[in-house]
Structures are given as structure tokens and as C-alpha cells.
């Protein structure tokens with residue numbers, strides 16, 4: 001048992017890998033131009049970049065959202081289960097996650113890093129988080145590590161006693177890491193980013209949990225690279241999804 005517990009790992013990061021994408025600004029343009037050009041719209045997709053930026057901005061500003069749905073991005077995300085629980089509230093995405101019924105869960109747990117603000121101040125919906133003292137960081141770090149090790153030891157005891165994985169996992173905390181594929185289109189991604197990042201320049205600032213924001217920030221970087229005109233326009237329009 002103690003050998004198995006030596007494998008327990010702690011992380012403070014989230015990883016996001018762009019697995020595949022069919023997403024570019026031209027996807028928005030041909031989809032929107034079918035309104036006026038019919039089947040010729042595809043031929044015009046790459047024409048006149050300056051006009052394209054203006055057209056995308058018009059669609060964004062006036063919230064013509066459906067042309068932003070003809071793209072797809074698939075991400076492989078590694079994050080704690082409490083992040084996935086928030087993530088999966090976003091219903092217009094598609095998900096597949098590793099199973100705690102079909103495989104033994106790896107002992108990888110989240111522990112807040114030294115730069116994670118620990119203390120909550122303010123009122124519901126408008127909390128601010130401040131760093132906390134060195135003592136609070138020490139207490140949190142030690143308690144999380146101890147609790148995760150204890151839980152994982154109990155999980156192993158249950159498995160060794162012949163208890164099914166789907167029952168044994170009951171004792172594991174929501175800080176255990178999981179992995180999932182998450183697929184979305186650009187419109188769904190903009191909506192997700194508007195809610196799961198905190199930016200003062202947003203028209204509707206949100207107050208997300210820091211850990212899901214760490215995932216969102218990495219997705220945002222991929223989005224900015226894949227669809228620069230769409231991204232710039234979304235930014236310029238207060239990060240409101242069309």
C-alpha cells in the first residue's frame with residue numbers, strides 16, 4: 001500500500017491541447033454570404049480581407065450568431081473534476097471523459113499553487129480573492145495533500161477488497177484529475193470565454209473560479225490564433241458572444 005501511495009502526484013496546473021480544428025475566419029464569411037450570394041458564397045470566402053474584417057464585425061456587433069457556428073475545435077483537457085463539473089454546464093459543447101467505472105483512477109490531485117489567491121472577500125457574485133498569509137498557504141497545502149493521500153489509500157483498500165471501481169471511487173475527492181475531449185464551435189467558445197474569464201473590459205464582467213479560467217485562457221489563445229478576425233472583433237465588441 002505504501003508503495004502505491006508513493007505514486008501520488010500533485011499538480012497546480014491545467015493542460016489544454018488543441019487536438020483538431022476546422023476553424024477559420026473564412027468559415028464565418030461563406031456561411032454569412034450565402035444570404036446574398038447563394039452558392040457563390042464559397043468562391044468569395046478569401047476575397048478582400050479588409051472588407052471581410054468589417055463584415056465579421058458587423059455580424060458580431062449586431063449579434064448575427066449562426067455564421068459563427070460553422071467551425072469546430074476539439075480540445076484535450078486535463079483538469080480536476082471540480083473544473084469539469086463547471087465546464088459541463090456548457091450544454092452546447094460535446095464531451096467525452098475518462099471513466100472511473102472502467103479504469104482505476106490515477107493518483108493525480110490538484111493542490112493550489114503558491115500564486116493562487118486563497119482568501120475570499122466581498123459579497124456573493126462579486127467576490128474578490130486576495131493572496132492570504134504564508135501560514136494559510138501552508139495549512140491549505142498540507143491539508144489538501146494529506147486528505148488526498150488518505151482518500152487514495154482508502155480507494156486502494158476498497159479495490160483490494162474486491163469492491164467495484166464504480167463504488168470505490170466514492171471516497172475520492174473532486175480535486176482528482178480527469179481528462180476529457182471537449183468540442184465546440186466558435187460561437188459556443190465565445191460564450192464560454194465570456195463567462196469563464198474575468199476581464200475588466202468586458203461589457204458583462206464575470207467572476208469565474210480561477211481554475212476553470214486557467215483552462216479558458218489556454219483555449220482563448222488557440223481561438224485567437226485560428227480565427228484572428230473573429231477574435232479581434234469579439235474583443236472589440238466587449239467579449240459578448242453573438
Ligand SMILES: Cc1cc2nc3c(=O)[nH]c(=O)nc-3n(C[C@H](O)[C@H](O)[C@H](O)COP(=O)(O)OP(=O)(O)OC[C@H]3O[C@@H](n4cnc5c(N)ncnc54)[C@H](O)[C@@H]3O)c2cc1C
Pocket residue numbers: 089090091092093188191195196206207208209
Ligand atoms: C461565475 C459563474 C457562477 C455560476 N454559479 C452557479 C451556481 O451557483 N449554481 C449553478 O447551478 N450554476 C452556476 N453557474 C452556471 C451557469 O448558471 C450556467 O449553467 C453556465 O454558465 C452555462 O451557461 P449557459 O447555460 O449560458 O451555457 P450553455 O449551456 O453552453 O448554453 C449556451 C446558450 O444556449 C442557450 N440554451 C442552452 N440550453 C438552453 C435551454 N435549455 N433553454 C434555453 N436556452 C438554452 C442559452 O442561450 C445559453 O446561453 C455559474 C456560472 C458562472 C460563469
